[in-house]
Amino acid sequence: MKILRPDYMESFKCIGSPCIDNCCIGWDVDIDKLTFEKYQEVKGDPLETLIKDFIHINAAEHDSSVNFAVVSLTANKRCPFLDLTKLCKIQSKYGEPYLSNVCAQYPRIYNRIDGKLEVSASISCPEIAKSVLFEPNGVQFGTEDFLNERDVMISYDVDTKLPAFKGTPAEKLQKIRWICLDIMQNATLKLEERFEIIGHFVFGLTQTRNKEEITNWMNRYRKQQVSTYEIDDLSSNMLKRSKQILDLLDPKSTIVSERFLHHYHESEKILKDKALNLKALKNQYYDPYFEDRHYIFENYFVNHMFKALFPFTEAEWIFDAYLLMLCRYHLMKRQLLGIAIANKGLTDALILDYFQVFSKAIEHHKSFMLDLTEWFGYLKINDMKSVKKFLL
Numbered sequence: 001m002k003i004l005r006p007d008y009m010e011s012f013k014c015i016g017s018p019c020i021d022n023c024c025i026g027w028d029v030d031i032d033k034l035t036f037e038k039y040q041e042v043k044g045d046p047l048e049t050l051i052k053d054f055i056h057i058n059a060a061e062h063d064s065s066v067n068f069a070v071v072s073l074t075a076n077k078r079c080p081f082l083d084l085t086k087l088c089k090i091q092s093k094y095g096e097p098y099l100s101n102v103c104a105q106y107p108r109i110y111n112r113i114d115g116k117l118e119v120s121a122s123i124s125c126p127e128i129a130k131s132v133l134f135e136p137n138g139v140q141f142g143t144e145d146f147l148n149e150r151d152v153m154i155s156y157d158v159d160t161k162l163p164a165f166k167g168t169p170a171e172k173l174q175k176i177r178w179i180c181l182d183i184m185q186n187a188t189l190k191l192e193e194r195f196e197i198i199g200h201f202v203f204g205l206t207q208t209r210n211k212e213e214i215t216n217w218m219n220r221y222r223k224q225q226v227s228t229y230e231i232d233d234l235s236s237n238m239l240k241r242s243k244q245i246l247d248l249l250d251p252k253s254t255i256v257s258e259r260f261l262h263h264y265h266e267s268e269k270i271l272k273d274k275a276l277n278l279k280a281l282k283n284q285y286y287d288p289y290f291e292d293r294h295y296i297f298e299n300y301f302v303n304h305m306f307k308a309l310f311p312f313t314e315a316e317w318i319f320d321a322y323l324l325m326l327c328r329y330h331l332m333k334r335q336l337l338g339i340a341i342a343n344k345g346l347t348d349a350l351i352l353d354y355f356q357v358f359s360k361a362i363e364h365h366k367s368f369m370l371d372l373t374e375w376f377g378y379l380k381i382n383d384m385k386s387v388k389k390f391l392l
């Protein structure tokens with residue numbers, strides 16, 4: 001069987017102990033039912049006590065092949081099964097077949113559309129972040145033979161031929177998502193322009209009533225006029241709204257990552273100083289790094305869009321998925337501006353650290369989607385006119 005994947009998946013290899021982060025640091029670790037049962041068989045081994053003390057049946061289980069049980073983290077938010085070199089004691093002693101489905105699969109994300117399998121990976125893994133972000137030619141896709149020894153967990157399994165999708169954009173999911181990816185990878189446009197075109201396209205889809213209108217819209221959207229954005233402009237919308245988004249997320253009480261909180265505090269300390277000329281500081285410290293590296297944001301969002309089947313899975317209303325992506329962009333720009341000023345410039349190391357930890361903290365944030373969609377409702381951000389007023 002063939003599998004569609006971004007090229008970076010070909011060379012991905014977990015580096016284990018030298019990793020600057022570790023998959024399970026700061027996260028709940030899910031254990032599937034079969035693995036849980038295998039752990040009950042471990043007897044007369046120091047791991048037996050750890051298993052008894054730290055692995056508990058999950059009262060909030062939603063799928064027994066994913067989260068039948070959970071590992072309680074230690075007080076410093078680490079998995080109790082990590083040894084001093086950050087290697088998993090279970091894997092070291094019993095091998096990979098004893099890893100839970102979630103541990104064995106991370107950072108890979110599998111989707112299946114109309115029976116065709118795809119894989120990509122999360123930027124929350126530093127090795128993936130490195131190969132995605134710094135690829136100047138953009139994220140490329142190809143197919144390869146799928147040879148996996150164990151079953152994979154599918155995040156989204158979509159059958160576009162379902163009667164419920166008839167006459168809706170979901171029926172054209174593949175074409176629509178590739179149009180969106182194509183716009184995001186159009187390097188002749190500034191990123192803000194790409195966001196605006198994607199917004200018009202996705203909003204237009206929400207206004208269609210049948211297959212014919214969807215097809216017509218897919219053929220017409222390119223003629224849409226977009227605003228011209230000056231690259232050194234410092235949008236007051238971006239600064240104001242990203243602050244509101246941060247306040248809604250309340251990182252101090254909802255995010256445990258010390259590295260994310262360090263970036264957050266460092267950046268907010270700078271940005272709240274009213275005496276600073278932020279436009280001049282942006283020109284001095286932020287713009288030079290991104291001048292010839294626009295592909296970094298592009299690659300981040302292309303990866304996000306591919307793995308989330310953008311705009312179809314993140315929210316019930318496809319336009320909300322677009323708004324959520326735009327909010328991520330604002331948040332990242334805000335924080336990177338503060339980080340750039342605080343560090344008197346940006347480096348590849350700072351960028352890698354920030355994007356990786358942002359992905360881990362925000363892509364997996366428990367209330368990001370709900371808080372923000374409520375906020376869109378409160379501000380009545382529900383078409384491109386309101387997007388331009390409030391967000392772009």
Ligand code: SF4
Pocket residue numbers: 013014015016017019020021022023024106107124125126127128
């Ligand atoms: S975060 Fe990535 S490189 Fe690091 S231990 Fe996990 S899979 Fe390996």
